Amino acid sequence: MVWTVKTWAEWLNGTVEGDDSRCLTGAATLTEATSEHIGFLANPIYTAEAEKSNAGAIVIQKDVLLRVSPQTALIRVENSYQAWALILKKLSDTPFASGISPHAWVDASAEIDASATVMEGVWIGARVRIGADCIVYPGARLYPHTELRERVIVHANAVVGSDGFGYTPPQGTQVGFEKIPHIGGVLLENDVEIGANTCIDRGVVGLTRIGEGTKVDNLCQIGHNVHIGKHCVLAAQVGIAGSTVIGDYCQFGGQVGIIGHITIGNRCSVGAQSGVPKSLPDGSTVFGSPAMPLSQFKRAWVKWKQSGLS
Amino acid sequence: MVWTVKTWAEWLNGTVEGDDSRCLTGAATLTEATSEHIGFLANPIYTAEAEKSNAGAIVIQKDVLLRVSPQTALIRVENSYQAWALILKKLSDTPFASGISPHAWVDASAEIDASATVMEGVWIGARVRIGADCIVYPGARLYPHTELRERVIVHANAVVGSDGFGYTPPQGTQVGFEKIPHIGGVLLENDVEIGANTCIDRGVVGLTRIGEGTKVDNLCQIGHNVHIGKHCVLAAQVGIAGSTVIGDYCQFGGQVGIIGHITIGNRCSVGAQSGVPKSLPDGSTVFGSPAMPLSQFKRAWVKWKQSGLS
């Protein structure tokens, strides 16, 4: 698809500064872009790269100052992030046809909507349900009693519905741990996205549940009977232990750990690598392992760091 | 399977308080249970939920006080955790037939017991041995020279026997790292369970070995030539670096890291997210990164946290 700067600007509802007749053949990063590429600037830390860029056009917020080379046109928009998402959607080749790959292994009792995509090497166990417009990437495993509502994306090699980590400790003459069978399921609500190689355990009884619109990055661990609310964001390698309940609009940085059997309120924010050992009220912002309020952590940290200088 | 409260109680060797004639159709969490469900209470933090529960019956320890709604019968037992495990075993539908799926890829030199289950998309390399009653879930990969004794469970997409992370550093005129070939194997003893997406590297020479009854949760990393003793419990996302030796009955919390080439004694306990940089004697309880005795950590931590308030 080749579009002129002018056509892109009209389509994005933006205004052009500079030459609007140039033909653009694709999108690129500011550093890699040539005069045939469209780029974008949202984060001010990349201002210097934008000013040195050879891009044919740069999409930018309405009111941001930027001094670019004469060959680079600016397309000014209300919201440069959203404009960028629109551009990428336009340029993205829909990668896969819908339907169930003949190279997927699907239990006869599974119910899969005709608009869903199930790719090669996927395994789908008994009584799994997959709703409209879901995409299940190669090698994902959906154990029995997993339900995906609508527009759910499960990336490659993710495992949904494996047994939780539950054992009865040694008792009396018993020497080792005894496995607690898991007979519950997993429910992923509308618009959930699950990253590659992420694991979500099934409930012991009842459900492990991830709310509408929540995004889980790669290599995360969600324990049995965890309930996560709507529109949360979990960065890569987060681990949440069993039976913890999390509210809506929470954000967890990479490698965060959350202990089991606690409650995290709505709109909580947990910094990367933090460990949360107890329940948090709505709107908490915490950091550290074990975690404390971010402002408290910062003050303690500055003194601590200082103590290492002498 | 529909059983009355009375039948469940007799089977669990318990005594009933309340109506023992109600028919129960399944198990559920205290919050989700209706009058047709059996639930259980072991952890006192769920007492309030038990008292509000609509369950038809709740299994509970012999001597615990609990005020439930009139419709809810109590089944009092010696050990509510073990009773719960028995109930779930009873209700669990054995999920899979034994045998080797025609959609698994099995090297001709592998030896697999007739009672073992090898599911779709599993890959089994040369000279692998799988003992009686093992279950290997879809997408698990067993590299050459892996041995599973009896009743071993390997969950979906786990990788057992991949090359360890061993390289000779650049020397003389050599520019980069050179790979050290790995020719050893992995031995998983009786009743070991390996979580989904967990990785266990093969020995450089000799074995990486996990002792009888040890349970490893999802997304863990066990380095080459690690030896883990019997009846240990490793929570999710734990990492153990190469050649470390671990005793029996150890417990590691989630996201723990253990450095390579050290020795951890028997019955050691390492708190979540801790990092262990040196050997530990039998019975150690440590916390922190780097880890120290738990009591010491707690005292240091309280002062540290306090220092962030002013």
Place this chain on the structure above:
Amino acid sequence: MVWTVKTWAEWLNGTVEGDDSRCLTGAATLTEATSEHIGFLANPIYTAEAEKSNAGAIVIQKDVLLRVSPQTALIRVENSYQAWALILKKLSDTPFASGISPHAWVDASAEIDASATVMEGVWIGARVRIGADCIVYPGARLYPHTELRERVIVHANAVVGSDGFGYTPPQGTQVGFEKIPHIGGVLLENDVEIGANTCIDRGVVGLTRIGEGTKVDNLCQIGHNVHIGKHCVLAAQVGIAGSTVIGDYCQFGGQVGIIGHITIGNRCSVGAQSGVPKSLPDGSTVFGSPAMPLSQFKRAWVKWKQSGLS
């Protein structure tokens, strides 16, 4: 392959102390070795094990003192690590034939060199390129626009090229996050090795790139548009967030986390479990979460630990 101690010594360009006529049938660890095995000593922490070893021969650095049992010959070499790598290479059975397994799923538009090995259950998407002598282990997933140069190894169940974790936050009347399509790719340069179950996200636009000779262990997460230089070493469970740029010859310990959008210089060293929140100049050695210079961390840590004793 059975060789005498003498033959091994000649082949390794070493000198023998003790009986050079013994026949050796394989390699083993010092503890497990019998008189038919060759072992090696490089790390002095294993000196006691070497002195108690029953090995037929031990490969050792030219000038190291060691008192072994009379039945054990010493083969003294310039570099015992490199000699060990040579021995293992010699003993390693090349495990797999080259070529594309008929049980791999390969898009018609992918280009795969005839000398490459693509094993069972591998999925290769559109426009993927795989160069000479690459090995892709079972269950690895290469999303569209992934390129492997030469001699790249991708271990089992690794996922290369999945979508990065990019969303536009809720705006105006929009309730949830909107997915930013990813149309970029991944480039793995010559001699890169990717561990089992590791995830490498594709660029939003442009490339996620890993430089020549860099080794990435199991269960690591490399975010979208990350650039890693040459000959770096990333231990298991490391996470690097999007758009971060890393120099050459860096070493990251296990479970390290690196924030997004920063720059790490050449020859930087980051200790296990550390978290790097800001850019680092060439040659930095840091530790802690958040990380600081190692020497500063050590001083602060000693005082901290001391404060827990009273």
